[in-house]
Amino acid sequence: MIGPEQQQARSQRADVGEVYEEHRRFLVGTAISRFGVSEDDAETLVHDVFLAYIIKANEVVDVRSWLLGAICNATKHYLRMRARAVGLPPDIIEEPDPASVRVMQRLPDELAARECFACLTPRCQLALRLRYLEGYSVPEVAAELLTTPKYAQKLVTRCLQQAYDRYQRKETER
Amino acid sequence: MKSAQDSLRLIADRLADERAAARSVVATLRTSLDAAWDRALPEAWRTLGFVQELTSVSDSVLEQNPAQSRALAQFALAVAAAVPRADYPAITIAQVEGHAWKALGTAHRYLSAYDAALRAYDAARRCFAAFGALADEEAAVDLATAVVFSEIGRFDEALALIEQSAATFASFRDEQRVVQGTLLKGMIHHRRGDLRAARIAYESALMSAQERDDLHTLAAIHNNLGQVLIELNETSAAADALARARDLFAGLEMPAEVGRTEGALARLLLHNGAYERAIALLQRVRQRFLALGMIDEAGLAALDMVDGLVATNDRAAALRLTETVLAEFRAARLERAIVALAYLQELLREHPSPAASIHHVRLYVEQLRSDPDRVFLPLPE
Numbered sequence: 001m002i003g004p005e006q007q008q009a010r011s012q013r014a015d016v017g018e019v020y021e022e023h024r025r026f027l028v029g030t031a032i033s034r035f036g037v038s039e040d041d042a043e044t045l046v047h048d049v050f051l052a053y054i055i056k057a058n059e060v061v062d063v064r065s066w067l068l069g070a071i072c073n074a075t076k077h078y079l080r081m082r083a084r085a086v087g088l089p090p091d092i093i094e095e096p097d098p099a100s101v102r103v104m105q106r107l108p109d110e111l112a113a114r115e116c117f118a119c120l121t122p123r124c125q126l127a128l129r130l131r132y133l134e135g136y137s138v139p140e141v142a143a144e145l146l147t148t149p150k151y152a153q154k155l156v157t158r159c160l161q162q163a164y165d166r167y168q169r170k171e172t173e174r
Numbered sequence: 175m176k177s178a179q180d181s182l183r184l185i186a187d188r189l190a191d192e193r194a195a196a197r198s199v200v201a202t203l204r205t206s207l208d209a210a211w212d213r214a215l216p217e218a219w220r221t222l223g224f225v226q227e228l229t230s231v232s233d234s235v236l237e238q239n240p241a242q243s244r245a246l247a248q249f250a251l252a253v254a255a256a257v258p259r260a261d262y263p264a265i266t267i268a269q270v271e272g273h274a275w276k277a278l279g280t281a282h283r284y285l286s287a288y289d290a291a292l293r294a295y296d297a298a299r300r301c302f303a304a305f306g307a308l309a310d311e312e313a314a315v316d317l318a319t320a321v322v323f324s325e326i327g328r329f330d331e332a333l334a335l336i337e338q339s340a341a342t343f344a345s346f347r348d349e350q351r352v353v354q355g356t357l358l359k360g361m362i363h364h365r366r367g368d369l370r371a372a373r374i375a376y377e378s379a380l381m382s383a384q385e386r387d388d389l390h391t392l393a394a395i396h397n398n399l400g401q402v403l404i405e406l407n408e409t410s411a412a413a414d415a416l417a418r419a420r421d422l423f424a425g426l427e428m429p430a431e432v433g434r435t436e437g438a439l440a441r442l443l444l445h446n447g448a449y450e451r452a453i454a455l456l457q458r459v460r461q462r463f464l465a466l467g468m469i470d471e472a473g474l475a476a477l478d479m480v481d482g483l484v485a486t487n488d489r490a491a492a493l494r495l496t497e498t499v500l501a502e503f504r505a506a507r508l509e510r511a512i513v514a515l516a517y518l519q520e521l522l523r524e525h526p527s528p529a530a531s532i533h534h535v536r537l538y539v540e541q542l543r544s545d546p547d548r549v550f551l552p553l554p555e
């Protein structure tokens with residue numbers, strides 16, 4: 001059941017399904033004929049293009065040109081990435097992917113970190129995000145939050161403590 | 175293929191519903207954001223639609239209230255960190271987060287915090303660069319970064335980014351952004367003192383912009399063309415261009431830009447010796463900036479008035495106005511500008527012909543916006 005506000009919001013934007021139906025073949029064909037990618041890869045790239053289009057739909061003036069630009073750039077980017085990939089030598093082809101060796105230990109840690117992040121106040125979300133996800137130095141965090149480096153350091157420490165306390169509490173409640 | 179189409183529709187509907195649900199909450203947050211920073215984030219807010227709505231409001235208040243725009247973009251990033259990653263496609267998360275970073279960078283740029291702006295734009299670029307389908311978004315960040323580079327005098331880097339982004343915009347047939355790049359190129363030539371190259375770039379941008387319905391870019395081009403024509407001594411063409419810019423900005427409800435354009439018109443009147451009209455116009459401009467809380471801009475208008483008052487031998491009024499501005503700068507803690515104004519105050523009391531020093535102080539206060547650490551040095555005797 002959707003309310004009147006939602007109904008209005010949905011009706012105001014272009015129907016992405018219709019745009020997809022109208023242009024999909026052309027875009028898949030372009031990726032295959034111009035860049036020589038496989039049909040499966042072309043379909044995946046076209047899907048990404050339409051996902052990007054959903055957010056941009058209200059800004060795009062010439063839909064076909066925009067979609068064409070997006071699929072060409074997406075395919076070139078994909079080919080650049082693929083060109084960097086190097087085939088595995090036959091002697092290690094049966095070896096497990098090093099990235100997945102510690103997956104059983106790493107995955108719970110990552111999930112815990114995400115859960116932990118979700119427990120925080122917005123101020124702490126931002127402070128820790130800047131410091132640890134974006135790699136801001138403490139003076140840069142201070143500049144972003146319009147405070148002194150000393151206070152920014154204090155805030156980061158307090159937020160880490162908040163993360164620890166709230167996650168512990170959540171664990172105890174389970 | 176039905177399933178791919180359906181999944182796209184589902185995502186589009188979901189984001190539209192989330193934004194619609196966020197609208198009234200975000201409207202309320204505009205006046206209660208301070209309190210929201212230290213409260214737990216409600217579950218219902220942890221959606222990409224909510225982040226989009228915050229970013230959109232941040233963009234819409236930028237011109238009127240850049241500090242609020244910055245706070246909203248920061249809040250959008252805080253909310254984005256709490257959005258469950260598994261609920262959306264990775265490219266959608268990157269795109270929405272990238273928009274929030276870009277909004278933050280632009281708010282910093284409006285507030286002359288250029289290092290912070292560049293850091294935010296870098297973060298936006300990291301979001302977009304992971305997906306080739308977001309190449310136009312990445313190019314838009316490059317263009318925004320070029321604006322910052324041009325503000326801080328890194329002209330060659332700015333020009334390189336404009337060229338690079340223009341190629342991407344052309345591949346999307348995004349004429350509007352190509353024109354914006356040409357306009358910026360003109361501004362860089364202008365700042366470098368290459369007036370003829372600037373004029374050529376502005377006129378080329380004007381031709382393209384006139385074919386489109388992009389009033390904001392058109393207004394900016396007329397404004398810049400007007401400024402360059404003043405320096406080329408083509409005063410009547412300059413007045414026409416500035417008047418068009420002012421009318422367009424007024425129609426777009428951009429009070430700060432209207433103020434800046436009227437300030438340029440007033441300087442043109444000063445240049446032509448129409449002192450009384452210039453002073454009356456500058457007084458209006460000054461009040462406009464004071465109402466917007468833009469103390470440095472209001473100070474610049476006052477310094478132009480001081481110039482006009484001295485030219486009409488009203489030294490006492492010039493001195494009173496300088497003292498008023500000095501008090502405003504002190505209240506706003508514009509430390510370096512205070513030094514320059516105090517120097518001017520002394521000079522107006524004693525110096526027989528202070529015009530050159532007034533221009534020197536005005537230029538210094540103007541330069542402080544892009545170079546806040548610049549040290550004031552009086553003109554040599």
